Amino acid sequence: MSHSAKLSLREIFGDRFSDETGLLFVYSYDAKFERTPDAVVFPVNSDDVSRLLSLATEEGFPVVPRGAGTGQTGGSVPVEGGVVLSLERMNHILELDCENLTLTVEPGAITGDIKSYVARFGLYYPPDPASYAFSTIGGNIAENAGGIHAVKYGVTADYLLGLEVVLPTGEVISFADKLYKNVTGYDLRDIFVGSEGTLGVITRAVLKLIPAPEAYATALVGFPDLSSIRRLASTIRSISASACELIGKNIVPVLMREFQLPLPPETRYLILIEFDGFGDEPRRLLDLMLSSFSGVSFFVARDEAERERLWDIRRNISPIIRANCACGVSEDIVVPPASVPEMLQFLENLPDEFPVKIFSFGHAGDGNLHVNICYDELFPERELEQLLEALFRKTVSLGGALSGEHGVGIAKKRFLNIYLSEESIRLQRKLKRILDPRGILNPGKIFDE
């Protein structure tokens, strides 16, 4: 970054500009990757963002938008240096519209704050990525975040009505605010959803809210083998479970021990399943679901305390993996839901070929698995690359894709051509180029330009 560019930024942002080393460190990393920026700025409105991006397009320095930095794939990391655009001061909840059931927010608003704010009015914003207590709504939109309840309620894109975006060239564009239907020109809004901050900077969003469910029925089900979970996907989707969390082989014995779960010792897989709704309906659906299984053991939460205990089990997965996996990578593949058993089988066979231990869990109802591959620190990088390529090729051969909810970022871009055709990548590059002719916005992510 040139000295003059920094001077211009200081002029625009005043004390909302910084290039102090200590502060830059804070804006250098996400959950997995790290690179120190040259400067950080703290815009307070879309005009600030527009002036920054205009200058960046003029001068040619990279700008990397950043929410809370909870991403897993490097999306908010300034891998080519330049300016981190922190949206933390644009964090206001602007308007709850109880007539149209919408919430207008700035991009830096915390997802968890949004959820609890609307809950006070009996309303529900369903998306709940694991990091929702910290992650920002702008980041969720940029990564099209999912979460535990996506199996019934869908992902962030499904709750986005309006969007204001600043293009890399500085123009501000707004998309329909509170409309539940709209066929007036091309759907450009959805291009920005899941584009990982590479096509525009989100400066305002209008979210769709729904009535909050009032009753839950929750059960933990133990399965002895893969064949017994084969029909799970279709059952889950036909009976509309609101959560269907699968816990794989290596994690189950630890959970059985730590939580003293009253399940048969031959239990190999756990599924935490929940139904939500009103009155007795969730319990009726859960019973219908449980009656469709044969040869499985389960227990049903009898009250809210027991339900919380079951969710505690789910919440303990990541700590258990961290404790048992000093060195490893985590992937976020997605397959058609019915292919989950075949994918699990493949994962369980991986240690026959590579010296690794696999911990898998995830959102079985929508086919999105989080695969943790653990290895000794001496495991050669070349072999790890072979393993990952084999994993992604298998995923794609089952009709799957590289990421269900974490995005490509820098973590998976070298594998992108396993999933996307050359034609498709060419088209994506063209789209990037018309929106960002100088390639200044979050460069080096998803694909190389």
Place this chain on the structure above:
Amino acid sequence: MSHSAKLSLREIFGDRFSDETGLLFVYSYDAKFERTPDAVVFPVNSDDVSRLLSLATEEGFPVVPRGAGTGQTGGSVPVEGGVVLSLERMNHILELDCENLTLTVEPGAITGDIKSYVARFGLYYPPDPASYAFSTIGGNIAENAGGIHAVKYGVTADYLLGLEVVLPTGEVISFADKLYKNVTGYDLRDIFVGSEGTLGVITRAVLKLIPAPEAYATALVGFPDLSSIRRLASTIRSISASACELIGKNIVPVLMREFQLPLPPETRYLILIEFDGFGDEPRRLLDLMLSSFSGVSFFVARDEAERERLWDIRRNISPIIRANCACGVSEDIVVPPASVPEMLQFLENLPDEFPVKIFSFGHAGDGNLHVNICYDELFPERELEQLLEALFRKTVSLGGALSGEHGVGIAKKRFLNIYLSEESIRLQRKLKRILDPRGILNPGKIFDE
């Protein structure tokens, strides 16, 4: 169209090519517009479509994709001549996947056939545009069709998982087939949804299915004035009605008379409201809804026959308008749901300024109103244009858009800049140009290039 281009087409398509005048007439119109093409071809697979489009891009003749021609805005009409690409022979239901709850179809499959096919398996494909008994799924995707149940279930886009598209330059692109989540590169799939056949030709779609509801509760509610329906939108969305059809002033007296409805004579608006689900739930929700109104009259269907009778009333709206409106135009505006009363008030005031009669009805729960403007055949076109401009300006001032489910086509393109900013139109044109460099696919629709 050049003679040599026709010869090439005849070579590719054999007897699936025609330029006979009688046949061309059949492919010249939709529900509102008309223009005879130079030729029509009947592809049977994506390879056919690809060869046609490659040739068109080479030779520079227009190609206009056509489903059943039930559109309302000229989307399938060859306004600049050229070839109509009829998808009627690509009409197969290819695969029902009961494990992943998906249906793979060719674009010419009839929406109604799809709905009844999956119903046999206890499954539900919700989108139901008024023409669903004839319209094709490809056309529904191209226009992002809605329908009566969109208020609860959403529009066509919400049920689209996979898509195969032939680009104007002939390349075939596929988007994730049976994935319920996917953040692997930009979301290019949704660009094609609602793009009115101008960006690519849909040659295959994978639809998401859901479990079919088993019980219904239906009521017809009469309202004496606009203030009594003011809180309707929020109530409808908070209690999740599956249909909320509003019938406006001039239609109500005819229906009251013809169906001898037992409602007070001062009834000015009717709302047909339905809840669906399982067991007693729909009836519980309907009662909750009805109890939230005050000063209204209603009757509730006691059995399936009475429910059908209520829906008959709704089905009679269009015949009544046709019978009472020899000359007129029909618009398809959409506003935030809570603005429906204000929009109705505006519409009712229009006859004070223009010699017209207004018949309004539509999907009140999602703010999508069908406005029929009837006039004497001597009504000057200049004044009609003034009226339409006033209508669209009011719509946009309420946060609305020009079309909720019919698209822009040629019908509304001269008003597009009332809704879309210059910047936004410029971006749409750029997108069109990278996909269709010679502008051969459905030219003259949405905007002029």
